[in-house]
Amino acid sequence: AKEAGKNxxxxxxxxxxxxxxxxxLLENDLRRAxxxxxxxxxxxxxxxxxxxxxxxxEALVRWQHPERGLVSPAHFIPLAxxxxxxxxxxxxxxxxxxxxxxxxxxxGKKVGRMAVNLSPRQFRQRNFPEKVESILxxxxxxxxxxxxxxxxxxxxxxxxxxxNQLKQLNQMGLYLAIDDFxxxxxxxxxxxRFPIQKLKIDSSFIHDIQSDPNDAAIAKSIIGLAHNxxxxxxxxxxxxxxxxxxxCDEGCDQGQGFLFSKPLTARxxxxxxxxKHFA
Ligand code: C2E
Ligand code: CA
Ligand code: CA
Ligand code: CA
Numbered sequence: 001a002k003e004a005g006k007n008x009x010x011x012x013x014x015x016x017x018x019x020x021x022x023x024x025l026l027e028n029d030l031r032r033a034x035x036x037x038x039x040x041x042x043x044x045x046x047x048x049x050x051x052x053x054x055x056x057x058e059a060l061v062r063w064q065h066p067e068r069g070l071v072s073p074a075h076f077i078p079l080a081x082x083x084x085x086x087x088x089x090x091x092x093x094x095x096x097x098x099x100x101x102x103x104x105x106x107x108g109k110k111v112g113r114m115a116v117n118l119s120p121r122q123f124r125q126r127n128f129p130e131k132v133e134s135i136l137x138x139x140x141x142x143x144x145x146x147x148x149x150x151x152x153x154x155x156x157x158x159x160x161x162x163x164n165q166l167k168q169l170n171q172m173g174l175y176l177a178i179d180d181f182x183x184x185x186x187x188x189x190x191x192x193r194f195p196i197q198k199l200k201i202d203s204s205f206i207h208d209i210q211s212d213p214n215d216a217a218i219a220k221s222i223i224g225l226a227h228n229x230x231x232x233x234x235x236x237x238x239x240x241x242x243x244x245x246x247x248c249d250e251g252c253d254q255g256q257g258f259l260f261s262k263p264l265t266a267r268x269x270x271x272x273x274x275x276k277h278f279a
Contacts, residue, residue, distance in 0.1 A: 027083055029065065030076055034088050038064050041096050042263035045273050046112070046234055046256045049248040054273050056112035056147065058256065059097040060263045061089070081119050090122035091131065098139040098146060100266055105145065109274040113175055115147040120154040124161065129168040136172075143173035149200065150176075152184035159190040170195040177234075182222055192229060199226045203237020203257070210242055223252050 033039055039061055046056040063071040080086040094116055101114035122128065136143055148169060155162050155178055166176055177198035178191075182205055201222050205215045219235070226233035235247050238257030247255060261272065 023079065026076065027079060027085075030063075030079060030083075030085055030089075033063055033065075034092050038066070039089065039092060039096075040064055040265070041093065041100065042265060043100075043269040044256060044263040045261050045269070046115070046254045047260045049244060049252055049255050054110075054112055055254050056115055057269065057273075058115040058117070058149070058263075059093065059100075060117070061093050077119060081121050084121070086119050086121050087125070090119060091135070093117075094132065095135050095139065098135055098141045101145055102139050102141045104270070104274060105141070109270070111269075111274055113145055113147040115149055115177065117149050117179065118154075120150075120157065123150050123154060123165060124158070128165065129172065132169065132174070133172060144175070147175040147177055147198070149179040151179045152181050152186055155194065156184055156186060156190060159187065163190070163193055163195075166195050180236075182218055188225075196231065198232045198234060200256075201233065201235045201252070203235075206235050206237045206243055206247075206257070207239075209246055216246075219247070219252075220250055223247075223250050227251065 040063075041059045041061055043057045043059055045054050046058065047053070048055050061073050061077075063073075063076055065071050077086070077089075080089050097114050097116045101111070104111050125131070132146075132148075136146065150162075170176060175198065176194075176196040177200055178194070178196055179200045180202045181199045183202045199222060201219055205219050205222075208215050209219055210216075223233050232253045234254040234256055235243075235252050236256050238244050238247065238255040238259045240259060243257075244255050244259055264272065
């Protein structure tokens with residue numbers, strides 16, 4: 001059996017590592033994931049640090065692989081991005097999140113805004129704003145209930161293009177956020193020209209916020225920067241009450257993280273959060 005296995009492996013190009021082969025297998029599976037309805041969205045709340053109110057929810061995709069179990073987006077989103085599969089996957093995520101948000105709105109359950117992550121290749125599609133428009137029309141969701149997140153590095157990489165794309169989305173009435181803020185190389189000259197509404201402080205600065213003075217200084221600076229630019233600011237990866245208290249004292253608007261909740265299925269999210277804080 002060992003020999004046969006070896007021969008099987010030789011079928012692949014010499015020098016191809018086990019990881020590369022694994023990647024190829026995963027790519028084949030990923031091609032079918034959307035059609036076979038193996039993707040699922042989980043939802044994580046964004047909480048007002050002062051009032052405890054639910055302000056919004058971030059949709060996070062997972063892949064229910066028939067053999068591998070639940071695959072994290074950190075594993076397959078980069079692969080999807082590389083192979084172009086991000087187009088159908090990203091579109092599925094957006095449509096699914098909008099349908100869910102519309103259902104919550106229709107049932108009178110307010111969840112604030114629904115935030116959806118965009119990968120660079122998806123965001124840069126020329127007709128991306130038109131795609132969003134058509135999904136909003138299809139699902140009947142008003143644009144103001146949808147928020148789009150692009151990472152700082154994605155935003156800054158082709159900043160000129162980014163401005164045009166963000167302007168179109170902004171004019172449609174969407175809410176726009178810069179994700180993982182602090183981890184890329186921001187040009188403040190560009191940042192002030194982006195028509196955005198929100199910065200999300202990367203969780204790497206939150207983790208040791210009480211013990212590392214540099215992290216604390218960075219978090220404070222981002223909060224100040226956001227407010228000076230009339231943007232709201234959210235801290236990611238809030239796990240401890242002391243972190244939440246510190247952030248609240250520093251004027252950070254919202255928190256997201258395991259302290260409030262892990263990402264939940266729609267049903268779990270509804271049971272725990274929907275309609276709980278709003279009248
Ligand atoms: P992200 O957008 O920065 O999302 C936050 C990640 O941190 C999520 O991981 C979330 O589960 C995790 N997280 C939330 N609170 C805490 C906490 O308190 N502590 C810790 N340690 N982690 C926390 P997840 O769901 O595995 O997603 C990983 C990344 O995959 C996301 O990072 C995002 O970049 C990407 N991603 C997820 N869903 C999508 C999607 O639909 N489209 C695209 N393009 N990317 C996605
Ligand atoms: Ca995000
Ligand atoms: Ca993030
Ligand atoms: Ca991140």
